[in-house]
Amino acid sequence: MVQAVDTSYLSIAELAALYRQRDVSPVEVTQHLLERTAGLQERLHAYITLTPELALAEARQAEAALLRGETASPLLGIPVAYKDIVMTKGIRTTCGSALHLDWVPEQDAAVVEQWRAAGTVMLGKLTTWEFASGAQALDHAISGARNPWNLAHSPAGSSSGSGAALAAGLVAGAIGTDTGGSIRGPAAYCGITGLKPTYGRVSRRGIVTLSWSLDHAGPMGRTAEDVAYLLTPLAGYDAADPASAKVPAEDYVAALRRGIGGLRLGLATNVLEMADENVRQATQAAAEVFRGLGTVVEPVTYPYRELAAALRVILSSEAYAYHATDLAELPRKYGRQLEHRTKAGGLYFASEYIQAQRVRTIIQRAVAELFQHIDLLLCPTMPTEPPTYEESLADAWMRRPGITNLFNLTGQPAVAFPTGFSAQALPLSAQLVGRPFDEATVLRAAHLYQGVTDWHTRHPAL
Amino acid sequence: MADDAKITPEIVRQRAALAGISLDEDRLDDLASTMEAALAPLRSIDLRAIRLVEPAVTFEAGWPE
Numbered sequence: 419m420v421q422a423v424d425t426s427y428l429s430i431a432e433l434a435a436l437y438r439q440r441d442v443s444p445v446e447v448t449q450h451l452l453e454r455t456a457g458l459q460e461r462l463h464a465y466i467t468l469t470p471e472l473a474l475a476e477a478r479q480a481e482a483a484l485l486r487g488e489t490a491s492p493l494l495g496i497p498v499a500y501k502d503i504v505m506t507k508g509i510r511t512t513c514g515s516a517l518h519l520d521w522v523p524e525q526d527a528a529v530v531e532q533w534r535a536a537g538t539v540m541l542g543k544l545t546t547w548e549f550a551s552g553a554q555a556l557d558h559a560i561s562g563a564r565n566p567w568n569l570a571h572s573p574a575g576s577s578s579g580s581g582a583a584l585a586a587g588l589v590a591g592a593i594g595t596d597t598g599g600s601i602r603g604p605a606a607y608c609g610i611t612g613l614k615p616t617y618g619r620v621s622r623r624g625i626v627t628l629s630w631s632l633d634h635a636g637p638m639g640r641t642a643e644d645v646a647y648l649l650t651p652l653a654g655y656d657a658a659d660p661a662s663a664k665v666p667a668e669d670y671v672a673a674l675r676r677g678i679g680g681l682r683l684g685l686a687t688n689v690l691e692m693a694d695e696n697v698r699q700a701t702q703a704a705a706e707v708f709r710g711l712g713t714v715v716e717p718v719t720y721p722y723r724e725l726a727a728a729l730r731v732i733l734s735s736e737a738y739a740y741h742a743t744d745l746a747e748l749p750r751k752y753g754r755q756l757e758h759r760t761k762a763g764g765l766y767f768a769s770e771y772i773q774a775q776r777v778r779t780i781i782q783r784a785v786a787e788l789f790q791h792i793d794l795l796l797c798p799t800m801p802t803e804p805p806t807y808e809e810s811l812a813d814a815w816m817r818r819p820g821i822t823n824l825f826n827l828t829g830q831p832a833v834a835f836p837t838g839f840s841a842q843a844l845p846l847s848a849q850l851v852g853r854p855f856d857e858a859t860v861l862r863a864a865h866l867y868q869g870v871t872d873w874h875t876r877h878p879a880l
Numbered sequence: 881m882a883d884d885a886k887i888t889p890e891i892v893r894q895r896a897a898l899a900g901i902s903l904d905e906d907r908l909d910d911l912a913s914t915m916e917a918a919l920a921p922l923r924s925i926d927l928r929a930i931r932l933v934e935p936a937v938t939f940e941a942g943w944p945e
Binding site: 630631660724725726727728729730731734745746749754758759761762764765766770772773774775776777778779780782813817819827 | 896903904907910913915919920921925940
């Protein structure tokens with residue numbers, strides 16, 4: 419087998435086809451990506467831990483399976499990596515924290531088992547913000563990932579390494595987690611595609627908690643089609659995750675083939691106004707593309723948008739419950755900003771936490787009513803283009819109202835996808851939001867958008 | 881409507897003392913701003929108008945398998 423093409427940015431379908439034609443092998447692709455990663459790691463910090471021996475062993479297994487004609491899984495030999503709050507048996511899982519620099523779990527997370535069973539090749543553990551919550555300050559024990567489009571800028575978080583590695587052509591798929599936007603934010607700032615599935619759709623067993631009632635796990639890729647491939651083996655009930663839903667999953671790749679003509683797309687104007695001019699224009703242009711694809715686009719108002727800040731009470735309270743003992747005994751093992759923001763979760767009264775969960779019900783009911791009239795909602799992913807890394811560390815930046823967290827409150831599926839570039843050549847993004855457990859429609863719409871646009875095909879110069 | 885909506889650094893300090901949580905003085909302003917923004921939605925709602933609304937996360941009686 420001779421590697422005749424640069425495999426860094428090939429789609430999952432392209433890699434799978436080349437494997438089956440024996441034009442390129444999983445071992446060659448794995449070796450290439452490990453070398454590419456080594457060359458970029460010092461500048462990009464996409465990984466916390468690389469697992470080259472395991473990767474090559476899994477690649478050899480995939481290659482042997484291909485040679486035996488065992489080609490049923492489209493993910494066979496596909497290189498992937500996991501955000502480093504996903505537990506991996508025998509491989510350290512730092513959570514991006516000085517507290518867990520040497521923690522080696524004794525079990526794999528469900529998502530690791532599922533992707534391994536599908537034949538993927540694990541390249542390593544990707545940089546995460548500290549406990550999926552706080553960006554690493556410049557003096558942190560673990561270096562924060564940088565944005566491949568401009569290394570002085572933030573890749574967003576907390577799945578920062580997942581976004582950076584995909585944009586830099588270091589993996590074909592990655593796991594992220596999303597409590598307030600941690601899949602979709604990095605997808606937006608890194609110019610890739612990331613899906614926060616419905617709450618309960620993908621098991622969180624073996625993923626370190628930030629906030630039990632808001633945490634989601636999901637796939638990140640460069641295209642909606644890749645995300646569909648990556649989601650299919652992940653979706654389904656897991657009795658070991660109390661939030662897991664007994665709702666049938668489907669083949670999300672097959673679902674891409676249906677059209678979106680006649681679907682009603684709501685453009686959330688009061689969410690649009692949270693974004694700057696760059697982002698607004700790109701989102702409105704995306705709406706016009708969807709109109710051209712046959713959807714009925716109409717302006718809508720997202721209900722109770724102003725109440726969404728209540729998420730902070732829920733997230734902080736639950737995070738404090740998880741971290742209270744370590745915060746009391748080992749506070750200096752936390753980044754200073756994260757230490758105090760997590761401690762704030764211990765300052766809310768129980769009645770305020772419960773009240774925030776009631777506010778959540780109010781929002782959820784109103785959104786359900788809105789979706790009686792639309793099939794999909796379109797809005798920006800992030801309010802601005804990526805800030806510089808230093809800007810992203812500022813208290814004021816951390817306090818700014820978010821857009822992504824609206825859909826953590828409701829638990830709806832939401833996919834972030836590229837919609838253009840700013841004057842600084844930094845990625846812009848919008849998100850499509852669907853009814854609970856209707857990932858198929860969300861991904862199909864994003865896939866059809868990517869069929870008539872080329873933002874997702876552009877790559878940073880590294 | 882609930883109490884006074886303003887969260888001051890002094891209120892943060894008082895809540896921390898009640899909870900037995902130690903905070904650095906220079907973080908109080910940021911925490912006050914964060915908490916005030918987070919609590920604002922709760923304080924904007926008339927509790928009497930949402931008597932029948934239950935919290936979003938509910939308990940399930942089934943035992944873990």
